[in-house]
Amino acid sequence: MEVPILKQGDYLIASIQSALTDADLSQLRESLVERVGRNRARGVIVDVTALDVMDSFAVRTLRDLAHTTWLRGAETVIVGIQPEVAFSMVQLGLTLKGVATALDLEEGLLFLDERMKGHRRRG
């Protein structure tokens, strides 16, 4: 199950369409990191609206993805975590600390636009 990655201006947008295996998720991470370099992207959006569960492997992979793209000069924002998924993540003790989040694709784009404007300050 390959996740489509779209380029939109300075950003890459990966929209997860269905449940992913661990291998799919790792693959997504690698593709995005590679594409950040190839497309000289400055922002990455991973849309997880379609994910109905997020376990410790998924969280670790998304965290690693955000940190790796960061080291390559691009900011990642995770969008579309569903309320019930957020609920179960918090119960599991999984927090995505240090990773930017936004409600949905639209908010994610706004967030990146704001970050790119002027200086990209960091937490």
Place this chain on the structure above:
Amino acid sequence: MEVPILKQGDYLIASIQSALTDADLSQLRESLVERVGRNRARGVIVDVTALDVMDSFAVRTLRDLAHTTWLRGAETVIVGIQPEVAFSMVQLGLTLKGVATALDLEEGLLFLDERMKGHRRRG
């Protein structure tokens, strides 16, 4: 005892009016998480000025609330913890680690405004 939730610009403000049962507190958490999505809120203020005690259940619920709204793209700040309540929390060993706090509603709004300005910096 339902806690009223007001929308003010991009923010949601929940003002606790009186002592809450555990069920009330859980209900507040769920309502706020739901409203973040519905109102596209980017900040949440929970005003606990009226709470004259904060025990481990309350602290856990507020922490979960903050982490869950965060996963949905909104920052939560807890305002109005009274000095004697803070004192007893510290004695109990309860910390709101990882959760933003401010003195009162006014400070809470300022805090969120600063976070939202330009770059929404992330913990």
Place this chain on the structure above:
Amino acid sequence: MADDIKITIKSDVDVVDARRRGRELAAQLDFSAGDQAVVAAAISEVARNILSYAGHGEVLLHVMEDAERPGIRIVARDRGPGIADIARAMRDGYSTSGGLGLGLPGARRLMDEFQIVSSPKRGTTVTMKVWRRRRG
């Protein structure tokens, strides 16, 4: 104030009631605002435990006037399943229910005296005492 105040705990409203009564008592005895909150928080923890682990039980509040300064004795008792390993239950962060596991150890830190008696047959009784502090 000769008699004990007895609060039957069988729903979360009773937990709120118990801590309110404890706070009022502490205020009557001229405890500082901080110590009123401390009494209320300790009661809240043990009363909620009754509800969570035993389903129902009771909290008894008693004014102690025999010492130099007045104090409050709080008894929380139930006929629930008991605590298998009390030492472990008293440890920070230990919880069988996904709680913070700070209730019992926190209450012990808050109170001047703290005792648990528990057995699978007779349930659990937590007894705590706190005296009004000398104003610093």
Place this chain on the structure above:
Amino acid sequence: MADDIKITIKSDVDVVDARRRGRELAAQLDFSAGDQAVVAAAISEVARNILSYAGHGEVLLHVMEDAERPGIRIVARDRGPGIADIARAMRDGYSTSGGLGLGLPGARRLMDEFQIVSSPKRGTTVTMKVWRRRRG
């Protein structure tokens, strides 16, 4: 629903399948959306552990209808190397594989009951139970 659902775990596709089946079962039993995600997440953790540490094994899902409210029993078992120190494996952040080490302790927090039996000879069996919650 009398029979157990049995999912053989031998590749990461089976982990996805197991959590999907668990979620469906929870939905059938009218669990809240949040608790459906909780069931799926817990299954995901134990099923992945089978794959990571034992190579293969199975997940069994069983509907419990004898209590006041319906529940799901999840059994994850393998004949792998076993867990040498279960207390340590249950600690937040402990991992022998560079994982987050939140799988087992997280699953325990999510579930109403949680039990591990493990030995180097007979492998590992994790049994978890969760009941539909009363609506708040």
